[in-house]
Amino acid sequence: MRDHRPPPTDEAELLRRVAAIAGRTVAELAASVGVVPPENLSGHKGFLGDLLEACLGASAGSRDEPDFTELGIELKTLPIDARGRPRESTYVCRVVHDARDQQQWPQSRVWRKLARVLWIPVDGEPRLPLASRRIGCGLLWRLEGELEALVRADWEQHQELIRHGQIDAIRARDGRYLQVRPKAANSAARLESVDRHGVRIETLPRGYYLRTAFTRLVVERYHTL
Amino acid sequence: MCARPTIRRLPETVIDQIAAGEVVERPASVIKELLENALDAGATRVQVDVEGGGRQRIRILDNGTGMSADEARLAIERHATSKLTCFDDLQRIATLGFRGEALASIRSVSRFTLSTRDAAATLGTRLASDGGAAPLVSEVAMNRGTEIDVRDLFYNVPARLKFLKKEKTELGWIAEIVQRYALGYPTVHITLSHNGRELASYPCDIDLRQRLHTIFGPKVAASMVAIEQPIPPRVLGFISPPTLSKNNTSGLYSFVNGRFVRDPTIQKAIQNAYGSLLETRRYPYAAIFVSVEPALVDVNVHPMKHEVRFADSGSVYHAVHRAVTAALAESAWLSGANDGRSDPGPDFTSVADGRLGVGADFAGLRDARGHTGPLGANRMAPSELGTVAGRGASRYSARPGDYAERLRGRRDVALRELAELQYRPGRDTSRAASGDGASRQLPLVRGDELGARGFYGSLRYVGQVLDCYLVCESGDAVHLIDQHAAHERLTYERLRRQFLAREVARQRLLFPVNVALTQREEGLLEENLSTFERLGFEIARFGPETHAIKEIPALLGGVEPEALLRDLLYDAIAFGHSRILDDHLDALLSKMACHSSIRAGHKIRDEEVARLFAELDRIDFSANCPHGRPIVVTLSAGEILHRFNRS
Numbered sequence: 001m002r003d004h005r006p007p008p009t010d011e012a013e014l015l016r017r018v019a020a021i022a023g024r025t026v027a028e029l030a031a032s033v034g035v036v037p038p039e040n041l042s043g044h045k046g047f048l049g050d051l052l053e054a055c056l057g058a059s060a061g062s063r064d065e066p067d068f069t070e071l072g073i074e075l076k077t078l079p080i081d082a083r084g085r086p087r088e089s090t091y092v093c094r095v096v097h098d099a100r101d102q103q104q105w106p107q108s109r110v111w112r113k114l115a116r117v118l119w120i121p122v123d124g125e126p127r128l129p130l131a132s133r134r135i136g137c138g139l140l141w142r143l144e145g146e147l148e149a150l151v152r153a154d155w156e157q158h159q160e161l162i163r164h165g166q167i168d169a170i171r172a173r174d175g176r177y178l179q180v181r182p183k184a185a186n187s188a189a190r191l192e193s194v195d196r197h198g199v200r201i202e203t204l205p206r207g208y209y210l211r212t213a214f215t216r217l218v219v220e221r222y223h224t225l
Numbered sequence: 226m227c228a229r230p231t232i233r234r235l236p237e238t239v240i241d242q243i244a245a246g247e248v249v250e251r252p253a254s255v256i257k258e259l260l261e262n263a264l265d266a267g268a269t270r271v272q273v274d275v276e277g278g279g280r281q282r283i284r285i286l287d288n289g290t291g292m293s294a295d296e297a298r299l300a301i302e303r304h305a306t307s308k309l310t311c312f313d314d315l316q317r318i319a320t321l322g323f324r325g326e327a328l329a330s331i332r333s334v335s336r337f338t339l340s341t342r343d344a345a346a347t348l349g350t351r352l353a354s355d356g357g358a359a360p361l362v363s364e365v366a367m368n369r370g371t372e373i374d375v376r377d378l379f380y381n382v383p384a385r386l387k388f389l390k391k392e393k394t395e396l397g398w399i400a401e402i403v404q405r406y407a408l409g410y411p412t413v414h415i416t417l418s419h420n421g422r423e424l425a426s427y428p429c430d431i432d433l434r435q436r437l438h439t440i441f442g443p444k445v446a447a448s449m450v451a452i453e454q455p456i457p458p459r460v461l462g463f464i465s466p467p468t469l470s471k472n473n474t475s476g477l478y479s480f481v482n483g484r485f486v487r488d489p490t491i492q493k494a495i496q497n498a499y500g501s502l503l504e505t506r507r508y509p510y511a512a513i514f515v516s517v518e519p520a521l522v523d524v525n526v527h528p529m530k531h532e533v534r535f536a537d538s539g540s541v542y543h544a545v546h547r548a549v550t551a552a553l554a555e556s557a558w559l560s561g562a563n564d565g566r567s568d569p570g571p572d573f574t575s576v577a578d579g580r581l582g583v584g585a586d587f588a589g590l591r592d593a594r595g596h597t598g599p600l601g602a603n604r605m606a607p608s609e610l611g612t613v614a615g616r617g618a619s620r621y622s623a624r625p626g627d628y629a630e631r632l633r634g635r636r637d638v639a640l641r642e643l644a645e646l647q648y649r650p651g652r653d654t655s656r657a658a659s660g661d662g663a664s665r666q667l668p669l670v671r672g673d674e675l676g677a678r679g680f681y682g683s684l685r686y687v688g689q690v691l692d693c694y695l696v697c698e699s700g701d702a703v704h705l706i707d708q709h710a711a712h713e714r715l716t717y718e719r720l721r722r723q724f725l726a727r728e729v730a731r732q733r734l735l736f737p738v739n740v741a742l743t744q745r746e747e748g749l750l751e752e753n754l755s756t757f758e759r760l761g762f763e764i765a766r767f768g769p770e771t772h773a774i775k776e777i778p779a780l781l782g783g784v785e786p787e788a789l790l791r792d793l794l795y796d797a798i799a800f801g802h803s804r805i806l807d808d809h810l811d812a813l814l815s816k817m818a819c820h821s822s823i824r825a826g827h828k829i830r831d832e833e834v835a836r837l838f839a840e841l842d843r844i845d846f847s848a849n850c851p852h853g854r855p856i857v858v859t860l861s862a863g864e865i866l867h868r869f870n871r872s
Contacts, residue, residue, distance in 0.1 A: 019775070022773065136734075136737070137736065137775050139733065222733055223733050
């Protein structure tokens with residue numbers, strides 16, 4: 001993006017920026033940072049995320065840390081369908097495949113990524129041209145209470161299998177709200193890993209994803225259509 | 226080709242007949258005008274005689290001040306009146322009539338005779354005129370007062386004649402008109418007869434309740450309670466319990482400075498005050514008298530004077546709403562609860578001319594014993610209502626702000642424990658089917674929860690039947706309580722309390738709703754932005770002439786935000802504040818309460834029943850669910866014995 005804004009100095013400034021873009025179209029936002037939106041997201045999967053990062057001043061880029069590094073806030077776009085429901089699962093972070101990894105929930109990458117999230121709903125109706133899709137009312141959110149317990153329960157279930165070197169046994173349908181899915185360009189991609197006996201193995205790269213069932217809970221709890 | 230008609234001045238008789246079209250619509254409107262004249266003349270007795278439904282003859286005889294011969298000649302001319310002298314008088318009209326049109330209009334469409342004598346004359350004057358022709362003047366021996374005889378109404382206007390309805394229908398309208406004035410003037414003796422037979426007689430009742438009895442019937446009148454709002458604009462009157470209602474507004478009588486009006490502000494205030502106590506499209510019985518400074522009300526809106534325009538309709542709305550709500554909040558409305566303690570209502574014994582609540586300076590008019598104060602006017606002082614404090618609806622001193630405090634305080638106590646009212650479905654502890662028939666002691670509820678034992682607390686719980694109704698017994702009756710309706714009312718009150726406590730939960734819209742506003746709407750919105758925020762909205766400017774709604778009250782989650790905002794803006798224009806939210810709120814709260822309450826089919830436990838009853842005793846309006854359905858149905862011992870053919 002040509003005109004990437006500087007990072008916000010505090011949460012209040014970030015929220016002011018969020019309020020300012022609510023209701024704008026993708027075309028309006030793109031024009032404000034000097035880019036032309038593609039016709040659709042095919043082949044431009046990360047466009048919306050990049051656009052919002054540029055408009056709001058997210059600084060982390062692709063680094064493995066929260067998008068608003070200084071504020072410890074992760075930016076997540078939420079494509080919403082016509083019924084007001086999230087359309088697709090939300091990528092959280094990559095799965096550490098090392099079976100010797102004994103990390104606990106408070107130190108986990110999932111927790112760190114989800115502890116503070118700025119959800120930005122985006123009109124996700126595929127029939128609508130990308131340029132005319134609207135940005136919704138952002139929500140600065142904290143993972144806590146009941147919702148945290150739900151995610152944590154799934155994460156611990158997955159970690160249990162990873163520690164037992166059974167990462168390949170984790171299926172996409174496991175986990176009610178947090179799932180593990182391959183995250184690679186194709187099925188030939190391989191990641192070097194270590195099994196529970198310390199033996200090097202190769203396996204498919206995987207990532208943690210929040211199911212739409214979870215983001216729907218977030219939307220329903222804090223938003224109305 | 227037709228020649229173009231030339232413009233020319235109409236003859237006076239035609240002008241009168243056209244004017245009559247506005248004032249004289251049917252026999253009832255003739256009677257209205259003549260009754261108003263009689264009352265303005267200070268009559269204490271008015272006799273209305275009608276023949277042929279008013280088509281053949283209308284005769285009105287009063288014992289008012291009467292007129293001199295010269296005044297009588299003038300009175301039948303158009304725009305001749307004793308009630309106005311200059312334009313400024315029009316700004317502070319305290320009489321019923323003022324236009325000086327009625328007699329001229331009536332005279333122009335009938336065979337008209339006016340006989341009158343004032344106190345100074347020994348003989349009266351009679352003026353007879355057919356169809357507006359020059360009157361024949363003669364002298365007549367008569368008592369002081371005025372007699373107007375209108376024969377063959379519309380005999381010279383066939384077009385108008387053919388629109389008149391059947392005799393009975395016209396008579397019905399006449400009776401309604403007479404009834405209105407009888408209610409507004411309880412110390413004036415008014416009679417109505419038709420074809421020589423007396424149809425109604427409203428004797429000089431110094432107690433308004435007596436007159437209510439005559440007009441509404443014994444059942445309704447006996448159950449009515451007094452309302453009072455002593456801070457200007459003052460309001461007093463009587464309202465019926467929600468259990469007695471009609472499917473139309475014909476039982477609603479509202480008077481502004483003694484004038485019967487059909488005012489939407491007053492009607493809406495009454496309706497909203499009853500709110501969820503009445504089912505949809507049901508209306509209470511009420512006689513409500515509003516007193517407004519004459520300068521603050523414009524009665525010169527319509528020739529029939531059924532409508533008025535308030536300078537501050539918002540304050541009138543609030544005054545009526547407050548008075549009605551306070552009375553409703555103080556009454557349990559439980560069947561039989563008012564037995565033997567029906568509210569005697571305001572003391573009207575001091576009303577000399579019977580006119581209720583005529584706007585003027587009320588200060589020091591008279592005390593409750595009827596001693597005339599410095600102004601010496603023959604008018605009712607609403608401040609007299611203070612004498613009935615403690616007898617019924619108005620048990621509290623009415624300092625500004627007391628009302629909200631009072632309701633809030635009562636409900637705070639009542640609802641503190643409500644959150645603890647946990648129902649756990651699935652455990653059937655009902656023993657209703659055991660057949661032993663023995664009533665049982667409910668589990669003890671803490672003293673501070675129960676408070677004073679009210680109606681529900683005094684009942685002996687027998688058991689649950691049909692998975693919905695709680696059978697209870699009291700000394701001489703059996704009571705069936707609808708568990709769903711009862712819990713629904715409790716839930717509703719909790720939700721409403723949140724709103725009144727200004728703890729409005731907000732709901733963020735997923736996508737802001739952009740609303741294009743006109744300049745006027747925009748100005749109004751900007752002006753009232755803080756009010757909208759208090760109501761639970763977040764609205765921000767989005768662009769030129771566009772605002773974005775980002776948050777709405779969570780309770781209104783199902784409402785279309787743009788339509789709601791527009792309604793609120795229009796309402797704000799009309800009333801100076803928003804009432805639409807109240808309207809929506811009641812319906813939405815009712816719906817939410819309904820969905821979150823225990824349903825029929827839930828096997829209720831004894832502890833739940835005990836807590837339910839304790840809470841019901843603590844809240845207002847515990848006799849109806851928010852939709853107006855009864856919570857409790859009572860079968861007296863007498864009724865049960867009767868059904869079993871026992872004496």
